[in-house]
Amino acid sequence: MHTLNADLHCHSSISDGTLAPEVLAARAKANGVELWALTDHDELRGQHRARAAAAALGLPYLTGTEVSVTFAGETVHIVGLGFDPDDTRLAEGLARTRGGRELRAREMAEDLARVGIKGAFEGALKYVGNPDLISRTHFARYLVEIGACRDTQEVFRRYLTEGKPGYVPHRWAALGDAVRWIVEAGGIAVIAHPGRYKLTPNQEYALFSDFKEHGGRAVEVVTGSHTAQDYVKYASMAREFGLLASRGSDFHSPEESHTDLGALPYLPGEVQPVWTALQERVLRP
Structure with missing residues (x-):
């Protein structure tokens, strides 16, 4: 086995x-x-x-x-x-x-907008379609798409982990x-x-x-x-x-x-x- x-x-x-x-x-x-x-x-x-x-x-x-x-x-x-x-x-x-994901995602998008990355909520939503299921991974894919980072690992390092500008705990x-x-x-x-x-x-x-x-x-x-x-x-x-x-x-x-x-x-x-x-x-x- x-x-x-x-x-x-x-x-x-x-x-x-x-x-x-x-x-x-x-x-x-x-x-x-x-x-x-x-x-x-x-x-x-x-x-x-x-x-x-x-x-x-x-x-x-x-x-x-x-x-x-x-x-x-x-x-x-x-x-x-x-x-x-x-x-x-x-x-x-x-x-x-799942219910808290959309609210958290909108807060993340606001944080990212403050450091010059606009439209991140809508951009992340393109990758999931359902705001109930939106996650940091979808934001990461959008940031790679717009050239803010080379790959999703860099997005997490620079923006989406604790202490970074796009991190919102849930x-x-x-x-x-x-x-x-x-x-x-x-x-x-x-x-x-x-x-x-x-x-x-x-x-x-x-x-x-x-x-x-x-x-x-x-x-x-x-x-x-x-x-x-x-x-x-x-x-x-x-x-x-x-x-x-x-x-x-x-x-x-x-x-x-x-x-x-x-x-x-x-x-x-x-x-x-x-x-x-x-x-x-x-x-x-």
């Missing part, structure tokens, strides 16, 4: 990816993915399309989403896998989480709420890419402890933004906290993502893969 090429974290154009769910499914299949999940940010609208596309390709599928959470003043992401995509409480919770869902929505919809909650968060060791320990206490059951060990040292560290933390291990590229776009769908190393042998607990939730062709 450790050598299953599972990719359980990626994004479509329904949130902040650039490819349609059907194109992602085809890319996953072509890249040798054997179990796939689409995990758009705070959104379920792509689930039936992704499932249908995967079924047509003979690709086993797990439902997915990635919930934005505020923990210790940081934005932390919780992936949900294998839930009922039509669960109303989960849908309502995600809608509330209060996301509470950790316990996010985990509960996923679990009550029949899914498993997963801490996404823990190596990315700027948490102190004590805060990270608190995140894992609280997550487990709320009913969270897994952590991403192998993911696009993790280093080889991170694989070792989070495999060890998975064992310490009795958590299952997940694997996902966090693929967004062929132009922007460092790691393609299906291109990650396999999970290390000493952890229990999350998909072993999700066998009954896998949607098979």
Whole structure:
């Protein structure tokens, strides 16, 4: 089971990816993915399309989403896998989480206008179409388009991180709420890419402890933004906290993502893969 090429974290154009769910499914299949999940940010609208596309390709599928959470003043992401995509409480919770995005985006645009970048809200909206789902990534693409920066990484460095002119914090869902929505919809909650968060060791320990206490059951060990040292560290933390291990590229776009769908190393042998607990939730062709 450790050598299953599972990719359980990626994004479509329904949130902040650039490819349609059907194109992602085809890319996953072509890249040798054997179990796939689409995990758009705070959104379920792509689930039936992704499932249908995967079924047509003979690709086993797990439902997915990635919930934005505020923990210790940081934005932390919780992936949900294998839930009922039509669960109303989960849908309502995600809608509330998305609801603050437009207001935050308008504040970001005002901040950018003060440093001479006009029309950023409308420019970012071109890349998403739905103000409920507008994110920093869409602003970054617009700033690259108008030549303000060379690439999206430079935009984040210069404008969209804490202390920079376009950064506006957002209060996301509470950790316990996010985990509960996923679990009550029949899914498993997963801490996404823990190596990315700027948490102190004590805060990270608190995140894992609280997550487990709320009913969270897994952590991403192998993911696009993790280093080889991170694989070792989070495999060890998975064992310490009795958590299952997940694997996902966090693929967004062929132009922007460092790691393609299906291109990650396999999970290390000493952890229990999350998909072993999700066998009954896998949607098979």
